[in-house]
Amino acid sequence: MKRYLRPTAFVDAPFGLDGRVARLAGGLVWFSAVEIIADEGGRRVSSELVPVSDIAAAIAGDGEAEAAWRRICAPRPSLRLGERMVRLDQPQVMGILNLTPDSFSDGGRYLGDPAAAASAGVALAADGAAIVDVGGESTRPGAATVWEGDEIERVAPVIRAMAAGGVAVSIDTRKAAVMEAAVGAGAALINDVSALGYDPRSLEVAARAGCPVALMHHKGDPKTMQQDPRYGDVLLEVYDWLEDRIAAAEAAGIARDRLIVDPGIGFGKALRHNLQLLNGLALFHGLGCPLLLGASRKRIIGALSNEAPVDQRLGGSVALALHGAQMGAQLLRVHDVAETMQAIRVWRGLRDEALTPIF
Numbered sequence: 239m240k241r242y243l244r245p246t247a248f249v250d251a252p253f254g255l256d257g258r259v260a261r262l263a264g265g266l267v268w269f270s271a272v273e274i275i276a277d278e279g280g281r282r283v284s285s286e287l288v289p290v291s292d293i294a295a296a297i298a299g300d301g302e303a304e305a306a307w308r309r310i311c312a313p314r315p316s317l318r319l320g321e322r323m324v325r326l327d328q329p330q331v332m333g334i335l336n337l338t339p340d341s342f343s344d345g346g347r348y349l350g351d352p353a354a355a356a357s358a359g360v361a362l363a364a365d366g367a368a369i370v371d372v373g374g375e376s377t378r379p380g381a382a383t384v385w386e387g388d389e390i391e392r393v394a395p396v397i398r399a400m401a402a403g404g405v406a407v408s409i410d411t412r413k414a415a416v417m418e419a420a421v422g423a424g425a426a427l428i429n430d431v432s433a434l435g436y437d438p439r440s441l442e443v444a445a446r447a448g449c450p451v452a453l454m455h456h457k458g459d460p461k462t463m464q465q466d467p468r469y470g471d472v473l474l475e476v477y478d479w480l481e482d483r484i485a486a487a488e489a490a491g492i493a494r495d496r497l498i499v500d501p502g503i504g505f506g507k508a509l510r511h512n513l514q515l516l517n518g519l520a521l522f523h524g525l526g527c528p529l530l531l532g533a534s535r536k537r538i539i540g541a542l543s544n545e546a547p548v549d550q551r552l553g554g555s556v557a558l559a560l561h562g563a564q565m566g567a568q569l570l571r572v573h574d575v576a577e578t579m580q581a582i583r584v585w586r587g588l589r590d591e592a593l594t595p596i597f
């Protein structure tokens with residue numbers, strides 16, 4: 239039997255609640271209960287809501303659950319991205335700079351114009367993005383794969399210009415050669431939607447690069463992943479899968495404190511799976527790594543809003559970013575940086591006031 243801990247019953251502030259509340263990963267969110275989910279052979283056998291005051295006793299002797307509890311409560315150290323430090327005691331925005339040739343979500347806009355692409359990236363940072371995520375390969379469902387030479391040619395000059403301008407850049411790729419070239423050009427974070435599983439060299443290349451690495455869950459390959467994806471319990475399966483990828487990364491020499499995890503919204507998931515992952519998101523803090531959420535402009539928003547097309551998903555994107563913040567996600571990957579920053583700043587103002595003692 240394996241037990242999973244999902245923080246829940248969030249409270250405004252800890253005042254007057256000593257011993258009855260806990261702070262989620264050293265962030266702005268506090269909670270008063272934990273759902274303990276017991277699993278046997280891939281099936282949920284029980285779910286118990288335990289007050290924070292009783293959690294130590296409830297999991298005593300279960301080393302795995304005790305480790306998860308410690309990780310849920312441990313503050314996440316700042317990310318070192320080249321010269322920059324990104325604090326993770328509050329949600330931060332990762333802005334998306336899409337350099338793919340296809341037209342989905344801004345793709346094709348800067349084709350053959352690296353200077354224009356770099357200024358767009360610098361503008362995202364000026365809008366408040368702590369990190370700008372540069373991608374040159376479309377991983378959209380059904381997309382064709384891109385030759386790595388073309389991908390490098392597309393992203394490297396843009397990364398070089400942005401990094402020279404002081405922007406913390408991350409590279410969104412599944413290919414080891416692209417990771418190497420991007421890091422050489424100044425990228426300070428590797429974001430791999432295959433969690434270093436697609437390219438046999440990527441574990442070794444990421445280990446050598448020395449920078450933080452985001453491991454994203456996916457099921458199946460991009461071509462076929464949206465054709466009837468199935469899970470027993472999607473939340474627990476994604477958790478176990480990420481746990482395995484963390485172990486693989488650690489075995490390859492990538493320290494756990496360099497890893498970021500992401501449930502991979504839309505990557506081999508039906509609407510219900512995405513909703514279950516979003517509702518249960520706080521579970522992933524048990525992995526002890528900063529949590530990255532990418533839901534911006536995704537199909538889930540269209541599916542819940544009368545099939546709104548991709549250029550009309552701003553409201554849903556902001557709603558899901560705020561949901562991520564409420565669940566303690568440290569990094570929010572978004573297209574609309576200015577709008578999301580405004581929403582996050584307002585949310586943070588509310589949190590800060592709630593966390594200011596009155597007496």
Ligand code: 7PM
Pocket residue numbers: 334342343376377378379410429430431452454500502503530531532533534535536571
């Ligand atoms: C077409 C379809 C183009 C889908 C781009 C996409 C994530 C990511 C992407 C994510 C992390 C998108 C996706 N999504 N990296 N890269 N997490 N870490 O919608 O959710 O941006 S590509």
